Amino acid sequence: xxxxxxxxxxxxxxxxxxxxxxxxxxxxxxxxxxxxxxxxxxxxxxxxxxxxxxxxxxxxxxxxxxxxxxxxxxxxxxxxxxxxxxxxxxxxxxxxxxxxxxxxxxxxxxxxxxxxxxxxxxxxxxxxxxxxxxxxxxxxxxxxxxxxxxxxxxxxxxxxxxxxxxxxxxxxxxxxxxxxxxxxxxxxxxxxxxxxxxxxxxxxxxxxxxxxxxxxxxxxxxxxxxxxxxxxxxxxxxxxxxxxxxxxxxxxxxxxxxxxxxxxxxxxxxxxxxxxxxxxxxxxxxxxxxxxxxxxxxxxxxxxxxxxxxxxxxxxxxxxxxxxxxxxxxxxxxxxxxxxxxxxxxxxxxxxxxxxxxxxxxxxxxxxxxxxxxxxxxxxxxxxxxxxxxxx
Amino acid sequence: xxxxxxxxxxxxxxxxxxxxxxxxxxxxxxxxxxxxxxxxxxxxxxxxxxxxxxxxxxxxxxxxxxxxxxxxxxxxxxxxxxxxxxxxxxxxxxxxxxxxxxxxxxxxxxxxxxxxxxxxxxxxxxxxxxxxxxxxxxxxx
Ligand SMILES: [Zn+2]
Numbered sequence: 001x002x003x004x005x006x007x008x009x010x011x012x013x014x015x016x017x018x019x020x021x022x023x024x025x026x027x028x029x030x031x032x033x034x035x036x037x038x039x040x041x042x043x044x045x046x047x048x049x050x051x052x053x054x055x056x057x058x059x060x061x062x063x064x065x066x067x068x069x070x071x072x073x074x075x076x077x078x079x080x081x082x083x084x085x086x087x088x089x090x091x092x093x094x095x096x097x098x099x100x101x102x103x104x105x106x107x108x109x110x111x112x113x114x115x116x117x118x119x120x121x122x123x124x125x126x127x128x129x130x131x132x133x134x135x136x137x138x139x140x141x142x143x144x145x146x147x148x149x150x151x152x153x154x155x156x157x158x159x160x161x162x163x164x165x166x167x168x169x170x171x172x173x174x175x176x177x178x179x180x181x182x183x184x185x186x187x188x189x190x191x192x193x194x195x196x197x198x199x200x201x202x203x204x205x206x207x208x209x210x211x212x213x214x215x216x217x218x219x220x221x222x223x224x225x226x227x228x229x230x231x232x233x234x235x236x237x238x239x240x241x242x243x244x245x246x247x248x249x250x251x252x253x254x255x256x257x258x259x260x261x262x263x264x265x266x267x268x269x270x271x272x273x274x275x276x277x278x279x280x281x282x283x284x285x286x287x288x289x290x291x292x293x294x295x296x297x298x299x300x301x302x303x304x305x306x307x308x309x310x311x312x313x314x315x316x317x318x319x320x321x322x323x324x325x326x327x328x329x330x331x332x333x334x335x336x337x338x339x340x341x342x343x344x345x346x347x348x349x350x351x352x353x354x355x356x357x358x359x360x361x362x363x364x365x366x367x368x369x370x371x372x373x374x375x376x377x378x379x380x381x382x383x384x385x386x387x388x389x390x391x392x
Numbered sequence: 393x394x395x396x397x398x399x400x401x402x403x404x405x406x407x408x409x410x411x412x413x414x415x416x417x418x419x420x421x422x423x424x425x426x427x428x429x430x431x432x433x434x435x436x437x438x439x440x441x442x443x444x445x446x447x448x449x450x451x452x453x454x455x456x457x458x459x460x461x462x463x464x465x466x467x468x469x470x471x472x473x474x475x476x477x478x479x480x481x482x483x484x485x486x487x488x489x490x491x492x493x494x495x496x497x498x499x500x501x502x503x504x505x506x507x508x509x510x511x512x513x514x515x516x517x518x519x520x521x522x523x524x525x526x527x528x529x530x531x532x533x
Contacts, residue, residue, distance in 0.1 A: 128403065136468050140461075140478075140480075148460075149457045149480060200463075201461075246435045251491070255427070258456075
C-alpha cells in the first residue's frame with residue numbers, strides 16, 4: 001500500500017439554506033477543496049461520494065454522479081457509498097483505498113446533505129418484515145431516546161451529573177464561536193443548557209445535535225503528487241470501516257443478547273482500534289479527536305472505549321477542561337455536531353477537514369497547540385463505524 | 393385480557409398464554425443465543441450449526457436502563473393525542489436477551505435502573521376504526 005496525503009479540504013458552512021440545492025452546497029465544498037489542493041477538476045481521477053437518503057442523487061443516493069455532472073462530465077469513475085451517518089467515513093475509506101492501492105493518484109471524496117425538517121424517520125419501508133419498521137411501530141424510538149437510555153445507564157454506573165452533561169455542550173459552543181463554518185456560534189452558559197427543554201431524559205435540547213444542511217470535500221493524493229504541491233503534507237495514515245459485533249449489548253433492532261463483558265459501541269471500537277494499528281500509533285499519541293457527538297453522551301463514552309482515558313474518568317476530564325483545545329485530551333475543537341448540526345452523510349468528511357486544518361496549524365482561535373496526530377470517527381445506523389488517523 | 397376490539401401492533405411478536413403474556417422469539421439449540429423477534433438463522437458468528445427453535449420470553453426482567461421521551465416519536469410510530477411523555481427501556485431477561493420496550497409505571501419519573509419489571513400487553517394507541525392497538529411493554533412494580 002502507498003502513503004496517502006490529504007492535499008486539499010473544503011467545506012460549505014453548515015446550517016439551513018432554503019435557497020440552495022444540495023448540488024450548490026456540494027459544488028461550493030468541492031471547489032474549495034480543489035482550490036485548497038491547487039488542482040483543477042479535470043485532474044481528479046475518481047470520485048468517492050457519500051450517498052444521501054434525503055436529497056439529490058436522483059433518489060438513489062447517486063450524489064457522486066450529481067457532482068460529476070455539475071463539475072463537468074468527463075467519464076471519471078464514481079463510487080456512491082451508503083452507511084447512514086457513517087457514509088462520509090465510508091466514502092473516505094474508498095478514496096483512501098483507491099490511492100493507497102496505486103489505482104489512482106488524485107481522488108475526490110465528498111459528502112453533502114439537505115436534511116428534511118423535524119426528527120428523522122428511520123424506516124422508509126412500511127412492512128412488518130422490515131425490522132426497523134417493526135421496531136418503530138411496536139416501541140417507537142427516536143434517535144435521542146436511544147442515546148438517553150445509554151446515558152441513563154452511565155449516570156447510574158458512574159454518578160454522571162446533569163451538570164457534567166451540560167458542560168460538554170458549553171465546551172462545544174465555546175469552540176464553535178471561533179469556527180466560521182459552524183451553525184450556532186454563540187456561547188451557551190451552563191444555565192442556558194440546563195434550562196433547555198428535556199428531550200429524552202437525561203438529554204436536553206442543547207445536548208443533542210439538531211439536523212443541518214452542509215457539505216464537505218477532501219482531495220486525497222499519492223505521496224509523489226503531494227510533494228509536488230507542498231513541503232509539509234498532512235498524511236491520511238489510516239482509514240478504516242467496521243460493523244458491529246452481535247454480542248456487544250447494544251440492540252440495533254428490538255433486542256440483542258446481554259453481553260458477557262461491558263456494553264460497547266463495537267463498530268466504533270473496532271474501526272478505531274484498527275485505525276490505530278494501521279497508522280502505527282496508540283491512544284496516547286493522539287493530539288486531538290473529532291468524534292461523532294450526536295449527543296454529549298458520546299464524549300463521555302467513546303474516549304474510554306477507545307483507551308484515551310480510564311473507564312469513568314471522562315467526566316472529571318470534562319470538568320477540568322482537559323477536552324478543550326488546550327487540554328490534555330482535546331475533543332471536537334471544531335465545535336462538533338452539537339454546534340454544526342448533523343448533515344448526516346457529510347460528517348465523516350467534515351471531520352477530515354477539521355483535522356487537516358488543525359494539523360496544518362490553520363485553526364485560528366480553536367487551534368490545538370502542536371497538533372501532530374488526529375483521530376476521526378463516525379457511527380451510522382445499521383451498526384456502521386469508521387475511523388481515520390491523520391498525521392503531520 | 394385481549395378482547396375482540398384489541399389488535400396487536402404486529403403479528404407474531406407477543407401472545408397472551410395460559411401462563412400470562414410472553415414475547416415470541418427463537419433460540420438456537422446449538423449455542424443458546426436468544427432472538428426477538430424470531431430469527432431465521434443464528435446470528436452468532438461463532439455458532440457451528442444454526443438450529444433455531446421457537447422460544448417464549450418473559451415475563452420477568454431487570455431494567456438495564458431507560459429514558460423518558462418528552463417529544464412525540466416521528467412516523468411510523470403512532471400515539472394518542474394529546475401526546476404524553478412515555479418511558480422506554482432496555483430490559484435484561486434471564487434468558488440472556490436484552491429487549492427494547494416501552495416501560496410503564498404508576499409514576500414514570502420514579503422508574504429506576506436495576507428495577508424489576510414484568511411483561512404486559514397494553515394499549516399503544518386507538519386506531520382510526522376506534523380499536524385499541526396493543527403492544528408489549530414492561531411494567532415496573
Ligand atoms: Zn447458534
